[in-house]
Amino acid sequence: MFLRMIIKTLVRQKSKMLMIAFTVILGVSLSTAMMNVMLGVGDKVNRELKVYGANITVRHKDAALMSDLYGLTEGLGVNDKFLHEEDVLKLKSIFWGFNIIDFAPVLEGHAVFKNSNVDLIGTWPEKNAILATGEELHTGLKSLRTWWDIQGEWLNDSDSDKDSVMIGSALASQNNIHVGDSITLTNNGLTKTFRVKAVFNDGGNYDEKILMHLSDVQELMHLPGKVSHIEVSALTTPDNDLARKAAQDPRSLSPEEYETWYCTAYVSAICHQIQEVIRDGVAKPVRQVAESEGTILNKTTLLMILITILSSIGSALAISNLITASVIERSQELGLLKALGAYNWQIALLVLSEVMLTGLAGGVIGYFVGIGFAQIIGQTVFGSYIEIARMVILIVAVILFLVTLAGSIPAIRYLMALKPTEVLHGK
């Protein structure tokens, strides 16, 4: 009989039960969407932050940064040490290779142009390759200089693009060079003519340099197969104490700590692994990018967590509120049961079972609607899918159960206090 009554209520009281189910759907979908977005936001924002460019640079262990500062590029022996171009693709083979989003080798050079010295930057503007693992690779400096303002077109990977160059905006305006012009560069008795494919504005010191294909600079500088450094952009986990300790000296870690550290995408762990594959290379985090990334990521994640928690509390209150409202609305009919001799606990059980069953149905639908919401947010904001976290199901289910219970309590208490006559005589 009990079952029959529940079924009848669910079927006959369709509109009222639909309302509860509807509210549950809304609340659950909001929580599901927010939790999935929250769990995915770190990864998404991390990728967005890649627009700041490389967060790791790899140099020869004996090369010193100081050469940059003095402009004493040659002859002091500091810059005679080079990395090997053939090692560059090995970056993708490290443990955290999947986290390496973009990278590009750079060979710094110089040449005489119109009787004065200009700096040359040789690089992979764009690189398409198929790795030994069969993975396709698309990378290059283009992805690491998203902030550049380009007149003309980026250099590309094709053979027909050889002998094209891009010129920094400052250099171009000093020498009145435009897209489509030809320029002649001379170094060590070698003279080559290049076509200007684009003028770029970096807003930094690249504006006075010429960007070329790596092979062209290698040829002009007589340095075949050599690169001076590699810029790497990797997804990293913000540093914690363990990462800081490891950054000082990985050997100071206990074996367990080492394991944890090595298998977490800390910037120091990735640097360590890069050094294992690049001959004579020293990988260093670019703190300006790496450190700030951590700050922004932590703040964003915290922001989303708080918004999620508060929105979930909000929707929990709303659901419980509505359950109360709609159970009270049915007091008439439940009062009748009381008049017919039902015990309080029987009525309470009836109400709870009905609400729980409705809540369950609403919850299942709400979960899928919520996943839809999360994907809409992911597509609109980040242009990519948000990964569905399974643990959300559990969290939402527990919250929903408690919320439904909490929402039914005031209603049930109200019913207990109700005198059947009052109900039937239409107070």
Added chain:
Amino acid sequence: MANNRLRMYMRMVSGSLIRRASRLVIAVLAIAIGATILSGLVTIYYDIPEQLGREFRSYGANLIILPRGDSKITRETLSRLENLIGKNKLVGMAPYRYQTVKINEQPYIIAGTDLAQAEKNSPFWYIEGSWGNSSEPEKVMTGHEIAQTLNLKLDDTFTIQGVKYGERAEASRQDLSAQENQKRDSARQNFHKKLTVKGIVSTGGAEEGFIFCDIDMLDELIGDSFRADVIECSVIADAAELETLSSRIEKEIPELQPRAVRRLTQSQDIVLSKLQALVLLVTVVVLIITMISVYTTMTAMIAERRREIALKKALGAENKLVMSELLGEGVLLGIIGGALGVFLGFEFALQVSLNVFGRAINFQIALIPITIAVFIIITVAASIIPVRKVMDIHPAIVLKGE
């Protein structure tokens, strides 16, 4: 006369709200929850560029100011610049003076700066030891590269030598003895000073090749008044604002040449707009859900009162009058719930801001009337459909139960 009717109307509406307190609580709660989340999220949405913009300043200076031509930047120009940008927009503003000095007869560059400002500008620097300060100017910071090359550790000392401002270095002459050479070095036109390593700077960038010291000490050492080669500013602004700021600086202080650091400004715009879009979408989703939740609450509230409505109709009330009463209640609920929600919402946003950014949030005064108005509209709109449905109730149902 009409006054009497209005008074009775108010009496009925307020009586309904006050004496049906338990139902009122449910409805106000629903509206207040919605208003809280909405006004909280909107406050956060508007504050994100400001708050997160400050966080993005951890990427360092986004506006570099160079002197035009050969002129140098004086202290007076610096303070004019500071006033122009405005203190509240400025996270840090550090002037730099670069000077070549010799250590062990090898050339190095020492950068004099306002160390406190430089620290604000560059939170990403990793300092082994600690930041220098102007009260102990002889304790300086060296770049990691220099420390390695010179084999310096914390608290080690080293001596810098150089030529005073406006003087020429005399080349070492073959015909002088070493003693005479040394004497020449300590002559009037030269300076030398013993410095202590207080911190070692690691950044993964060019900074590792500098020595950083207090700019006043450097000025005194080289016997010159304050002159900066470059000013690094960290300004809370997006790309467009920086553009405007740059042109204002160029116009009002023509001896300066501002350059926005494209890499930071462009990237910040991209990331911030994404995050703002994220919060906006979340706000919209929450708003929709709030509206529906208020709608269902109002439906439940009104459905509950079918009998009372039928009675009023049996007493001769026209549909219009009954509707106006129910909608009047909706307006009052909207005002109460909305007002409650605005303040709770601000508290919500404040807590989020304090926890995430460690800063208070700006209260948008305009949000008070807007939120209240929005929730009056939502409540009334949510009432209209159930109220209209209720209008079909036949007055005869009051006669004998249901």
Added chain:
Amino acid sequence: MSNKILELNNVSKIYGELKALADINLSVNAGDWLSIMGPSGSGKTTMINIIGCMDTPSTGSVILDGVDISKEDSSSLTRIRRDKIGLIFQQFHLISYLTAVENVMVAQYYHSMPDESEAMEALEKVGLKDRARHLPAQLSGGEQQRVCIARALINSPKILLGDEPTGNLDEENEGIVVDLFRRLHSEGVTIIIVTHDPEVGDVAQRKIILEHGKIIDDIDQSATFGEALKLRSK
């Protein structure tokens, strides 16, 4: 004929297959006290719906105070009901969140203009002046019904229409309410009461009995009018 306040001519009401009222003819003079009796399903409620301007007959005409209401739409019915009918219900139907005097004023409000002193006078008439500021929940059943009567009378209706007005009252309160009807009747108010309580039915001037939608008996009780009540009062 001018003192005929209500006339039902060949009134029928048909719900699908069911003939709730079949060809009823009835006329009521102003100042009459009529009770309508009959078992459940006899058509009492349908009749009161039609007289109370809450429903219209399928065929036939209803002349209320000289106006044919059988063809009016629902909004003019509302207006007529407001002006000419005072309703009393079995379940009182007071608005729970308004005080006694406010409940009376509601009727004024919908009719014309709320006037608190007039409403107080009406309450005084039913002996509830000192209870005017109480909420319905604080009043006894009899008191609630008296508030309803005050409310029904406040706009000076042509007919006081009661639907089982004593159905939810104990004997003592029933006596008070019937007493009140008697006083109103002596003041010239037309009263029509639907009831299945014979004691309440018997105190009227005239009693009609319905069965299967037809008037099967129409009894003039003028002779014994008031006697039953007096007997009960003892």
